[in-house]
């Protein structure tokens with residue numbers, strides 16, 4: 001339910017609705033986009049980043065919060081572990097039980113490998129489960145992988161690694177077919193044709209969705225498949241270090257049992273990291289859309305083992321996070337809402353950006369509106385702009401909101417806000433890690449026998465990912481990594497040696513760089529009891545400098 005102070009703003013917004021419905025809003029020119037990013041995108045705030053002092057990316061800029069976990073001491077003393085006590089011995093070890101991990105495990109097992117999937121929480125407690133809007137694939141007659149490729153590159157500001165983007169779009173139709181075969185229930189027309197819609201930055205309607213819970217539906221099916229095919233799994237176990245042979249090739253991992261605190265070892269011929277992103281680091285104090293386990297653990301482990309990271313200075317802030325009510329600040333309002341026709345409107349009742357610009361542009365435009373005093377203020381001092389969702393009903397017919405966005409509708413209805421009749425208030429939220437472990441087309445990192453798939457990897461999306469391409473990438477590269485890791489494991493005849501020498505070497509670098517010994521990682525789960533974590537979201541609060549003179 002909205003307080004009177006916000007209702008006034010809603011009335012201003014409603015007064016312009018009819019005129020806005022007829023309005024076509026131009027896309028920004030390349031120059032305008034550059035300027036918008038430079039002035040308002042959080043990645044461009046110089047003091048929010050620092051150069052890494054240690055490791056393979058030494059000298060490169062990365063957000064302070066990420067640097068804090070990359071430049072940190074291990075959570076245990078490597079000399080305290082008995083490496084002769086091997087609890088699990090497999091061909092392919094997969095770390096992470098989201099979409100990328102599940103796809104990798106299924107493919108590696110199908111290729112004949114002995115597989116073990118270990119995950120921090122339960123299988124499917126992951127960002128994959130939370131994905132709402134959809135998954136891209138160019139599988140309609142008016143579309144092609146070549147068009148999809150150009151969109152991916154445009155969205156990524158042409159910084160993507162071309163071979164990775166190529167693999168992404170070429171495998172896409174096959175991934176949709178695979179999911180269908182496994183039982184994913186995509187939205188379809190009465191005649192059985194897939195319904196596809198636009199996403200930000202896409203030149204064709206190629207977003208396949210399962211209402212607004214696409215990730216949950218995909219994860220449901222993948223998890224069932226892991227069970228049906230008896231894939232070995234261990235849950236509530238967090239990887240806290242990789243093991244190597246002492247000469248730079250990865251040979252397993254050390255885990256901690258989250259219930260007992262006991263450490264145990266898995267030896268493997270190849271390892272696939274599928275640990276997802278870093279949303280819970282709350283870069284620059286932003287709220288986030290991610291699940292609680294998104295704490296960049298995979299990046300930390302791979303970095304210590306010598307893996308090069310790419311694009312670690314770019315984070316994706318989803319333009320439309322919830323800005324009201326307070327209880328759900330930061331949660332996602334899927335891009336599908338804009339895809340269906342909802343407009344972004346400021347406190348004066350005006351549109352200010354074409355709604356389906358790429359995410360970084362749209363987020364920057366919303367931040368601009370709020371900083372320049374055209375944002376809507378909530379009673380607790382959070383700022384945002386309106387997302388005019390009732391427009392969907394006017395454009396698509398009565399009942400369209402509930403039919404297309406059932407999960408989103410209920411998310412707000414619980415707080416007395418009905419998005420088929422009232423707009424919702426929105427502000428950017430930390431959503432996705434654009435960069436990650438540098439991989440090749442098989443998911444192989446720069447470190448021997450270490451593969452990475454999904455959000456933990458980088459390069460595919462350049463400096464900005466388009467909607468629907470992450471659910472796609474986790475499956476494309478999860479499957480590719482699974483197959484390649486299984487083949488590499490088959491070719492490895494010797495029993496892998498186990499060592500933590502790389503950790504000792506990394507500690508020497510940390511000591512030389514005078515990194516405080518109190519700073520430890522991986523984080524495993526965020527600790528919101530810490531004062532530093534409690535002060536999060538302060539940027540959203542009342543700030544006299546927030547209102548800049550418009551120029």
Ligand SMILES: Cc1cc2nc3c(=O)[nH]c(=O)nc-3n(C[C@H](O)[C@H](O)[C@H](O)COP(=O)(O)OP(=O)(O)OC[C@H]3O[C@@H](n4cnc5c(N)ncnc54)[C@H](O)[C@@H]3O)c2cc1C
Nearest residue numbers: 096098100120126127128133134239276454455468470471
């Ligand atoms: C709210 C939301 C909506 C989204 N909507 C879309 C969308 O519509 N379309 C789209 O394409 N993308 C979307 N995305 C992005 C996409 O869902 C994710 O990028 C993608 O699912 C990540 O998959 P993943 O398998 O790499 O990681 P995850 O699914 O996050 O899985 C990572 C797994 O690793 C485990 N793990 C982490 N650390 C450790 C450790 N130390 N040891 C053991 N296990 C560990 C985690 O617990 C988790 O199980 C959305 C994301 C969010 C958060």
